[in-house]
Amino acid sequence: MHTSVLLEMATEVFPDRLALGPRQGGLCFSDLGARARAGGAWLKAKGGDAVVFIGVNGTALPLALFGAATAGKPFAPINYRLSDADLRKLLARTAPSVAIVDEDMLARVEGVEGVTLVPRGAFEAACADPTNHAGEGETPEDGIAVLLFTSGTTGDPKVAVLRHHHLTSYVISSVEFMGSDEEEAALISVPPYHIAGISAILTGIYGGRRLVYLPAFTPEAWVDAATAENVTHAMVVPTMLGRVLDILEKRGTNLPNLRALSYGGGPMPHPVIERALKMLPHVDFVNAYGLTETSSTIAVLGPEDHRIAIASDDPAVRRRLSSVGQPLPTLELEIRGPHGEVLPPGRSGEVYVRGDQVAGEYLHRKAIQDDGWFATNDGGWLDEHGYLYVEGRLDDVIVRGGENMSPGEIEEVLREHPGVADVAVLGLPDVQWGEKVAAVIVAAGEKPSIAELAELVKSKLRSTKTPETWEFRDALPYNETGKLLRRVLKAELSKPA
């Protein structure tokens, strides 16, 4: 099924409902539909094999996504925060293409061969011009809907391919069509070039929830927009949540209109989510785990799970706050060992997933197995109730003297210490063991004693997992979607002193 059908259905059923933008002056569904079609006709006439988007969040984004869909071209949003050289390199990989570019970024990408640049304002004007007609035609072929450059925290970015049927399968199986009430509004602050930015548009439109954009995230702007626009739903990455809570505390507000807050993109520190649950008792918290290659969410820890876990004295139940919940009922999920064997609950291995929404494809390379299973390259384990605990990328696994250990497991233990605000664990080269365990700590207030931290790891795990190198920092390097840049830390710490 084609993604343009999602918008077509919404337009047909609720033409007058607000779909996009502010309460005053936003676009209703029929306007959004008409503009996306006009924009699509205009883009089609520009030629090229793909529609690129280089710019900040805003109403042009869903118009470009659906415009590309109706034009029958893949939509390829690119990270404008990259260096000019990297940005141009990625842009060149999309040629021949049409690129919609923010006016203040045009100079950075001029002259890339095979790429026709279009200022954002010109595209938006074309969307509003009813003389751009595609004419009544067939729904374009069910081909590639979106191309996303994966974040490349472990190397050169790969281009993930998401076909229309992957995305629509995710949307129609996880969202009730027009199931939102008219008051609902989602605040989108995840970047346009991230899978969460794409799925937010599709699920929002299909569910009938108004989309409100934050051009770029700052905690102040997020709280301002949430307040001014009566925002009811939002998705944040862990690093955003703590900063939002700081602002709420400072301003003495708790966003009474907010109903649900989902988070994902990296491990959420326990103290942050506990603080959030206390400060915002009226809000439903949802932890979502997914990958670009799986069209977004594949497991969720729902609001009830959060409430039960926080109220429980049973450590096994309370621990679920560190899980990503249970796999979606529409897909299969297994933990497999190094020889492909399916592991029982409690055993750690690689997360495998299979289902209609799982694309598992890169440009010119299929990463999905013939039987449909996709190896996520994430380590994890399931508890006996089916809750999934993700331990991080398998590339990050530390191999010390032949023993595999997951940084996530050690980080989780260290985060329990009240003196630890944030922590990263990684492997550093070691002559004797191949790798040794290193911990980089951001202290919460006064520096905790290393002996005490080491003892904590030793008592909860075992001595071989106790970090041998300790370092204190003011902050850890994250990318803007909340992924810890372990390789940056690794490079810094591997340098000879």
Next chain:
Amino acid sequence: MELKPGSRWRSAVCNAEAVVVRPAKGDVSLECGGHPMTPLTAPKAEGLTLSPEHSGGVAVGKRYFDEETGLEVLASKPGTGSLALNGRPLKLREAKALPSSD
């Protein structure tokens, strides 16, 4: 008829439209209101009337499926007829609502 994934069909007797989400195995006829559906791009059939045995209605945004062949369709427009495959009524896919995660 070949029910390819993504293919779009319309009822010959009411306003209902459907998109194939999962294809059916074998030779099949997708029907609405007691008559075969036609491709969305083909001209609408004329002179047919809704069969009372197939008038349960189609709700927009709901998924309907046939266990035997694996067919699943999404109703993209509502109608007064009901969906069937080779005369066998399609069943409504009851989906558990998931918490919003995007």
